[in-house]
Amino acid sequence: DGGITQSPKYLFRKEGQNVTLSCEQNLNHDAMYWYRQDPGQGLRLIYYSQIVNDFQKGDIAEGYSVSREKKESFPLTVTSAQKNPTAFYLCASQGGQGGDTQYFGPGTRLTVL
Amino acid sequence: GQNIDQPTEMTATEGAIVQINCTYQTSGFNGLFWYQQHAGEAPTFLSYNVLDGLEEKGRFSSFLSRSKGYSYLLLKELQMKDSASYLCAVTNNFNKFYFGSGTKLNVKP
Numbered sequence: 001d002g003g004i005t006q007s008p009k010y011l012f013r014k015e016g017q018n019v020t021l022s023c024e025q026n027l028n029h030d031a032m033y034w035y036r037q038d039p040g041q042g043l044r045l046i047y048y049s050q051i052v053n054d055f056q057k058g059d060i061a062e063g064y065s066v067s068r069e070k071k072e073s074f075p076l077t078v079t080s081a082q083k084n085p086t087a088f089y090l091c092a093s094q095g096g097q098g099g100d101t102q103y104f105g106p107g108t109r110l111t112v113l
Numbered sequence: 114g115q116n117i118d119q120p121t122e123m124t125a126t127e128g129a130i131v132q133i134n135c136t137y138q139t140s141g142f143n144g145l146f147w148y149q150q151h152a153g154e155a156p157t158f159l160s161y162n163v164l165d166g167l168e169e170k171g172r173f174s175s176f177l178s179r180s181k182g183y184s185y186l187l188l189k190e191l192q193m194k195d196s197a198s199y200l201c202a203v204t205n206n207f208n209k210f211y212f213g214s215g216t217k218l219n220v221k222p
Contacts, residue, residue: 031208042200042214043156050208058209090155094208098143099163102210104155 006105023091030096032074117213135201148200
């Protein structure tokens with residue numbers, strides 16, 4: 001089945017540790033996105049990538065890093081520089097054409113202890 | 114910059130009709146999406162408008178007026194399972210998506 005997966009579903013991290021969230025898609029989509037969602041809030045864009053080996057900062061990139069070495073994969077690293085990392089993280093992919101919807105993974109809920 | 118506004122919360126009765134509004138200010142407008150998101154889950158696609166007018170899809174319809182920077186999502190024959198958050202998102206010419214804060218809809222029996 002085609003789709004987009006994220007792992008793990010729940011993640012706990014000690015303060016000061018880096019952690020990497022996985023995002024994989026087999027939809028052959030060019031564009032991939034990372035969002036952060038806080039309780040009762042909308043989605044805020046962290047990073048996005050329109051093509052392999054290229055990515056751009058979103059509105060809240062500080063304290064995060066990404067890579068796009070393969071079309072299928074767009075991992076997000078939450079670094080110790082991110083002051084308030086506890087949140088729900090959503091990865092999405094999109095065909096790359098105007099009018100194409102984004103397809104979302106199931107999300108990773110990160111809690112910093 | 115981008116600015117997208119939606120009401121925070123709405124309540125409606127099972128079987129009724131509800132309209133969720135979204136106003137936006139954006140440069141390089143390239144379409145508006147509506148998504149449904151149940152608590153703790155990922156958003157799922159509901160509708161897309163790029164031209165003015167109404168798009169109908171079963172119980173859900175979405176309207177767009179580009180000159181007014183305004184859209185609404187209309188839900189008919191409300192069911193309990195429609196209780197969720199509804200997100201309005203605007204895209205630009207660079208394929209970036211800008212999301213509103215979402216409208217939490219409570220459907221009562």
